[in-house]
Amino acid sequence: MADLDQTLAVALKGYAWLPDLRRRAGGGPVRTRVMGQPAVGVCGAAAARFFYAPGNLERHTALPGLVVHTLFGAGAVHTLDGDDHLRRKALFTSLLSGDGIDRLAKIAGEEFDAAADGWRGGPPVRLFDESARVIARAVSRWVGMPLEDREIVTLARDCVAMVDGFATAGPRAARALVARRAQEHRLSKIISGVREKPLTTSPLSVIAHHSDDGTPLDPRVAAVELLNVIRPAIAVAWFVAFAAHAMDMWPRHQSRLRAGDDEYTLAFTHEVRRFYPFAPFLGGRATRDLFFHGEPIPAGTLVLLDVYGQNHDPELWTDPYRFDPDRFLDREIGEFDLIPQGGGDPRTGHRCPGEKITIALLGTLSRRLAALDHYLPPQDTGIDLSRIPARPRDRIRLVVPEHRMSAPVPAVSASRSPVSGES
């Protein structure tokens, strides 16, 4: 079966496809074919180490066109290899570290409070959509590009569309392509304008003035990279909806978040990112003949790292299908263990440079939500694992009654959330 092309099976089975294939093959590396090409699926900390070892795999020939043209954008850092990648990556690692993270989390907390005031005493709102707008407001203020309300609504809608449409051809992909074209066009004009002015410390100005090799980036590529900060920040709305799902399923987590314990909040964010589905697997192409666990991997083979499978691997996580933030209290997280946002060192490899921002935003908004008096009216909170990216079916409808929140809730500090691989 695994020798037949599996592209349709991926579309039908979603997150379960690669874990099922590996299970049927006995658990080790599994040979398969996707998009008409030979591929090997791997999983586990050793596999992640192999996947991220310098020189083993390249990305620019491995990424499907649909993913590039919906999710990342042409010329994005995700599509670069070697020195080109290192030079571009330095832009992200410097922008997405330090005090800026706490500032963004604080702004997001303020925007959540302002939005929640408007929900009080009103009809049900959809938390997923509202969180996307809250983060869109926060991140556009943070990058130095404050927008009017209707522009925020469009930015949030377009960024959600780009993420929602990356994995399946059809209407969702079409919406993603249209959204990307519109935002790249709009942002490249803003970039050209900002270039006329002197460099400042705002992320918008730093990206507009960035050059890999002495020449500024093409304004369209600079717009792509600006979107590579704004869009994934807005995508944290997926995790906020999952956090609400967890609090609804197991209300004791809501009380523990309300108590405001930083260690517990951090553990909760790790568990949301581990437990719930987002990136199904990652792909790279072997640059030379390789071996993994005795399995020959000829040059040119696609190597698929099973992200969802690894985040539920019983060898790494006791009782992996139990939502249990306590597993992260007092646990050292290895560089290649918890990989919802990739593994290894984000400065040198392709690991997500936005992990600390994700943790800070998710922690801040989860605590705000836990402290907000609200309830979920009857709805379908089911999560369909054949849909990539998955989300609760009704996008978490919630009602906020008339009375006010008891006390202001602090933002979650990034300095309390070290990510493995960064010093």
Ligand code: HEM
């Ligand atoms: C919803 C939360 C997020 C998830 C699930 C996520 C997931 C990922 C994954 C799986 C990768 C690819 C790793 C690889 O190819 O090896 C990645 C890369 C990347 N992420 Fe994130 N991410 C998130 C949030 C963020 C945030 C908040 C930012 C920035 C503000 C960000 C910026 C990036 C960039 C620029 C890359 C490309 C890195 C490279 O190719 O070197 N991400 N992310």
